[in-house]
Amino acid sequence: MSTATDVASQRRNFLPVPLHTLCLTGTLPVDIYLGQEKESAPVLFRRRHIDIAGDELSTLLESGIETVYVPREQAEDYQNHLQNNVVSIIANHDLPLTDRLQFLGDTGRSMLREVFQGGQLDETIKQVGELSTYMSTIISENEVVVSELFDVLRHDYHTYTHVYNVASYSLLLAKGLGVSDEKELRDISMGGLLHDLGKLRIPLRILNKKERLTDTEWAIIQRHPTDGFIDLAVRDDMTEAQLMMVYQHHEKLDGSGYPVGIGGNELHFYAKVCAVVDIFEALTSNRPYRNPATKNEAMEILEGLTPNKLDQEMVQCWKALTIQ
Ligand SMILES: [Fe+2]
Numbered sequence: 649m650s651t652a653t654d655v656a657s658q659r660r661n662f663l664p665v666p667l668h669t670l671c672l673t674g675t676l677p678v679d680i681y682l683g684q685e686k687e688s689a690p691v692l693f694r695r696r697h698i699d700i701a702g703d704e705l706s707t708l709l710e711s712g713i714e715t716v717y718v719p720r721e722q723a724e725d726y727q728n729h730l731q732n733n734v735v736s737i738i739a740n741h742d743l744p745l746t747d748r749l750q751f752l753g754d755t756g757r758s759m760l761r762e763v764f765q766g767g768q769l770d771e772t773i774k775q776v777g778e779l780s781t782y783m784s785t786i787i788s789e790n791e792v793v794v795s796e797l798f799d800v801l802r803h804d805y806h807t808y809t810h811v812y813n814v815a816s817y818s819l820l821l822a823k824g825l826g827v828s829d830e831k832e833l834r835d836i837s838m839g840g841l842l843h844d845l846g847k848l849r850i851p852l853r854i855l856n857k858k859e860r861l862t863d864t865e866w867a868i869i870q871r872h873p874t875d876g877f878i879d880l881a882v883r884d885d886m887t888e889a890q891l892m893m894v895y896q897h898h899e900k901l902d903g904s905g906y907p908v909g910i911g912g913n914e915l916h917f918y919a920k921v922c923a924v925v926d927i928f929e930a931l932t933s934n935r936p937y938r939n940p941a942t943k944n945e946a947m948e949i950l951e952g953l954t955p956n957k958l959d960q961e962m963v964q965c966w967k968a969l970t971i972q
Contacts, residue, residue, distance in 0.1 A: 658689035662717035665726065669754040670716070671705050672747060673733045677725045681717040682708075690717040696725075727762060730755040731778070738786045745790055750800040752782055753812065760808035760841070764848055769879060772845075780815070780837035787819045788833055794820055794969045795943070798932075803940055805933040807847050807855075813933075815840025817925035817966075818893075822918070824965045832889075836918055839893030843922055846875030846894075858937045870906045873898055892916035897923050900957040920959045924950065924966055927958070943970050 662681060670676060675697055683690030693716065694700050708716075718726045734755045738748050756779050763772040786792070797816060802809050818840040819833055827833060847855065850872060854865045861869065877895040880886050896910075896919030903911035905923075915923075931946040941949065947967050954960040 652687070655687060655689055659683065659686075661720050662690050663720050663723050663726065664715045665718050665758070666754045667705070667708060667714055667716050668750055669730065670700065671702075671709075672737055672743065672751050673729065675699055677729050678718045678722040681719070682713065683715075683717045684713060696722070723762070727758060730758060734782055738782060745792065746796055746800050748786060749792065749797055752786060753801055755779075756783065756812050757802065757806075757808050760812060761806075764808055767848070773842075773883070773885065776838055776841045780834045780841060783815060783837045784819060784830060784833040787816070787823060787837075788828070788830055792820060793972050795972065798943065798970075803933040805930070805935055807844055810929060810933065811841050811844050813929045814843060814922065814926050817929060818918070818921050820969060821921050821925055821962065821966050824969050825921070825962065835887050835889055836893075836921070839887075839890035839918060840922060840925075842876065842880065842890065843893045843897050843926070844872060844876065845879060846872030846877070849875055856936050870898075874907045889916060889918045892919045893922045895919070897926050899923070900953075901959065902956045904957065920962060924958055924962045927953070928966065928970075947971075 662683065664683075670680070676694075677696050679692060679696050680694045680700070681690035682693045734752060737743065737751050740748065759775050759779055763775045766772075794817070797820070801813050801816070803813075815837045818836050822833065822836050827836070850868055854861070854868055857865065873895050877891060880894060881891055893916070895907075896915055899905035899908065899910055899915055899919065900923070901911050901915065901920075903909050905911070928946050928950060931941040931949060932943060934940050947970060950958060950963050950966070954963045
């Protein structure tokens with residue numbers, strides 16, 4: 649009989665993937681396992697290259713199964729499968745927009761989780777660049793409503809989830825403020841995906857700590873904009889707007905932010921965009937020490953931070969977009 653430790657180590661050999669993602673693509677190049685029982689190892693449901701019928705998927709979804717499992721040694725095949733399909737899926741106007749946004753979200757978070765774990769900056773930039781193209785394309789070509797996007801996003805505050813959400817919101821807010829140039833939108837998306845790059849150096853025990861942070865731990869947290877900026881500023885493929893989203897997203901108009909404490913006109917337009925949606929995303933996400941705020945509660949808090957800390961026009965624009 650398997651012990652709990654055996655089961656835990658067997659489960660670590662599997663990658664959890666959203667079942668919904670599989671509904672939109674054809675034959676899968678990976679084995680699919682079911683693993684709803686946390687106290688036992690996942691069991692094989694379908695071998696790779698054998699179709700799962702539409703009614704089988706519906707039955708699984710109806711029974712409340714949202715996550716299935718892929719063996720970790722097939723993670724690259726799974727990733728390639730998503731990326732091979734993402735362009736055609738986001739461009740398929742026969743599919744509901746929310747399905748396409750959900751597929752892109754699943755693909756994006758999966759890409760980010762892999763490259764953030766891999767820790768190779770060149771590969772991270774390459775993948776983030778590709779993902780930014782997909783994200784800016786779907787948002788510039790469609791009327792994406794914040795509340796619809798909000799409902800298909802995850803709100804678990806993993807760094808890969810948080811940056812995906814912040815990049816999506818930054819795109820929508822920039823578009824709401826009148827930005828329409830495709831290259832500019834792609835740059836903003838990329839800046840949003842990279843804005844917390846420096847957080848990858850912070851130990852999870854500090855990032856997820858429920859209790860009040862010590863002064864030392866708070867100092868470690870406050871280093872992340874500078875750490876991310878230093879890593880990216882030496883490259884020749886980052887724009888100033890992207891670098892400022894990374895470096896200045898915790899600065900405030902009245903100079904009370906970090907890491908430098910600059911404010912007013914010294915803050916880059918896109919850093920101010922990022923600051924607004926970064927706080928909104930943090931407030932509306934599940935954290936170890938509190939429940940998420942509703943969109944309305946988060947908006948009230950953002951409005952309370954104007955005009956001294958956040959740009960009033962941007963917060964009002966974001967408010968108008970979130971109540972649509
Ligand atoms: Fe941050």
